[in-house]
Amino acid sequence: xxxxxxxxxxxxxxxxxxxxxxxxxxxxxxxxxxxxxxxxxxxxxxxxxxxxxxxxxxxxxxxxxxxxxxxxxxxxxxxxxxx
Amino acid sequence: xxxxxxxxxxxxxxxxxxxxxxxxxxxxxxxxxxxxxxxxxxxxxxxxxxxxxxxxxxxxxxxxxxxxxxxxxxxxxxxxxxxxxxxxxxxxxxxxxxxxxxxxxxxxxxxxxxxxxxxxxxxxxxxxxxxxxxxxxxxxxxxxxxxxxxxxxxxxxxxxxxxxxxxxxxxxxxxxxxxxxxxxxxxxxxxxxxxxxxxxxxxxxxxxxxxxxxxxxxxxxxxxxxxxxxxxxxxxxxxxxxxxxxxxxxxxxxxxxxxxxxxxxxxxxxxxxxxxxxxxxxxxxxxxxxxxxxxxxxxxxxxxxxxxxxxxxxxxxxxxxxxxxxxxxxxxxxxxxxxxxxxxxxxxxxxxxxxxxxxxxxxxxxxxxxxxxxxxxxxxxxxxxxxxxxxxxxxxxxxxxxxxxxxxxxxxxxxxxxxxxxxxxxxxxxxxxxxxxxxxxxxxxxxxxxxxxxxxxxxxxxxxxxxxxxxxxxxxxxxxxxxxxxxxxxxxxxxxxxxxxxxxxxxxxxxxxxxxxxxxx
Numbered sequence: 001x002x003x004x005x006x007x008x009x010x011x012x013x014x015x016x017x018x019x020x021x022x023x024x025x026x027x028x029x030x031x032x033x034x035x036x037x038x039x040x041x042x043x044x045x046x047x048x049x050x051x052x053x054x055x056x057x058x059x060x061x062x063x064x065x066x067x068x069x070x071x072x073x074x075x076x077x078x079x080x081x082x083x
Numbered sequence: 084x085x086x087x088x089x090x091x092x093x094x095x096x097x098x099x100x101x102x103x104x105x106x107x108x109x110x111x112x113x114x115x116x117x118x119x120x121x122x123x124x125x126x127x128x129x130x131x132x133x134x135x136x137x138x139x140x141x142x143x144x145x146x147x148x149x150x151x152x153x154x155x156x157x158x159x160x161x162x163x164x165x166x167x168x169x170x171x172x173x174x175x176x177x178x179x180x181x182x183x184x185x186x187x188x189x190x191x192x193x194x195x196x197x198x199x200x201x202x203x204x205x206x207x208x209x210x211x212x213x214x215x216x217x218x219x220x221x222x223x224x225x226x227x228x229x230x231x232x233x234x235x236x237x238x239x240x241x242x243x244x245x246x247x248x249x250x251x252x253x254x255x256x257x258x259x260x261x262x263x264x265x266x267x268x269x270x271x272x273x274x275x276x277x278x279x280x281x282x283x284x285x286x287x288x289x290x291x292x293x294x295x296x297x298x299x300x301x302x303x304x305x306x307x308x309x310x311x312x313x314x315x316x317x318x319x320x321x322x323x324x325x326x327x328x329x330x331x332x333x334x335x336x337x338x339x340x341x342x343x344x345x346x347x348x349x350x351x352x353x354x355x356x357x358x359x360x361x362x363x364x365x366x367x368x369x370x371x372x373x374x375x376x377x378x379x380x381x382x383x384x385x386x387x388x389x390x391x392x393x394x395x396x397x398x399x400x401x402x403x404x405x406x407x408x409x410x411x412x413x414x415x416x417x418x419x420x421x422x423x424x425x426x427x428x429x430x431x432x433x434x435x436x437x438x439x440x441x442x443x444x445x446x447x448x449x450x451x452x453x454x455x456x457x458x459x460x461x462x463x464x465x466x467x468x469x470x471x472x473x474x475x476x477x478x479x480x481x482x483x484x485x486x487x488x489x490x491x492x493x494x495x496x497x498x499x500x501x502x503x504x505x506x507x508x509x510x511x512x513x514x515x516x517x518x519x520x521x522x523x524x525x526x527x528x529x530x531x532x533x534x535x536x537x538x539x540x541x542x543x544x545x546x547x548x549x550x551x552x553x554x555x556x557x558x559x560x561x562x563x564x565x566x567x568x569x570x571x572x573x574x575x576x577x578x579x580x581x582x583x584x585x586x587x588x589x590x591x592x593x594x595x596x597x598x599x600x601x602x603x604x
Contacts, residue, residue: 014552030319
């Protein structure tokens, strides 16, 4: 099974064509123009389906979703049943 | 009255009041006013700026953009705010089109700004917010910090002077600069603040880009009223924005349909967020009646305004909120101090419920497109008086028996996606520049969040190997975000007219799931 980071990177690369394959893990996806408000929605829907987790409204914040690193940590935490 | 005088007045009346609350802090009216003075002085000192010169602001929603707008006016100049997702080629087109003397940008956009300026010989200064002084650029702090104040005797001009250029998509694929004088802006702002019942006590939260006239007017109207503007950069994370409605006691919250769609689906919406909001506005595209009902439920104290407009006259109509329950799909009546009618091909009013083109008259109608007399002549036509020109909007409407207007469609191919006007031609031109594409058509697929979601339908040249990602990547490198297709479909052939022209209208009808009448094209 591919690592969570590899799956996230593949998703971002395939869905947000502005991104290059070597986006630094800690780079803000919003500020670098890779995702926008619709992109955030697409990302959340994908996370819910791909990892079978529920993303609550209050989870949709930059602290959880605005870099590859943060997305990976968020998924790991959610998948482990944490809050 | 010139528009920048409102900033001086508001600073004199309540200098301590917050004018702009932004991500990095708060600026009072006194601070905003002083910053605009310094910016004006810097334009004159560092760029030999004269009345009528152009300053392009290639910046996101930040305090410096607001300062650049009012500072340029105070120096007697003309400003144009350009969307930060604009790519270098299009920015170069704009810089050359308006012969900009000064380009102000920010560190994160410097690469595109430099590439564009390299193709625009008129640009004498590039100023970079958050940048460092370089051989070919000045950092913003150094720019505004080192110029002697302008002498009080220097006049910036009078109110019939051109104040701004707002670039808008044209159906031919090249952007056009909508020319607005100070008088135009004062007229539009006065009309809108009248029906919104704005006062100096309002606090408006806007995440709409200042490059978009709807976002820009939030700033202009707040300055005129002496009210407070909370300036956000994006609505990508509603959970970061919506709590500010409560913490800052926001009274006015302008929306576009995409934002409304994100808000109505929230499960954790806290009624406390809505408590101080006295009005919501929507424009750019109609809100579905279900979203209107839900918004009213979520914001019980708020009057909800459905509005319609186009950059060429800023705003055309609004629906008085008390009519929303009666005719939820109407965009209402002419804004105060203006007139509109539904016209036949000769420009004469038609009977109730007959579809025709909306025509607009009033002091908010633009002066024309910058250096594009041909395009101007197509939309500005002879009005009632010898000196008067009225705006033919290109939008089809009908008016009911009681005088309320309903949007029917466009006369041309322009699509609306995410509330932005999109020219299929502009995207198709970019697609044809990608080797391997033989035929291309852009259609809008109805989408609950986006209004229209853009889809490229392509025929590849023999032997060409392109993936949807290649196509979207190419578009993303050459177009603003909102113009990048979200889906790509490959076909063997596209439908054509007898003369061999691609029948985009037939493909559009197919995308909307409606029958296509061949007479249409």
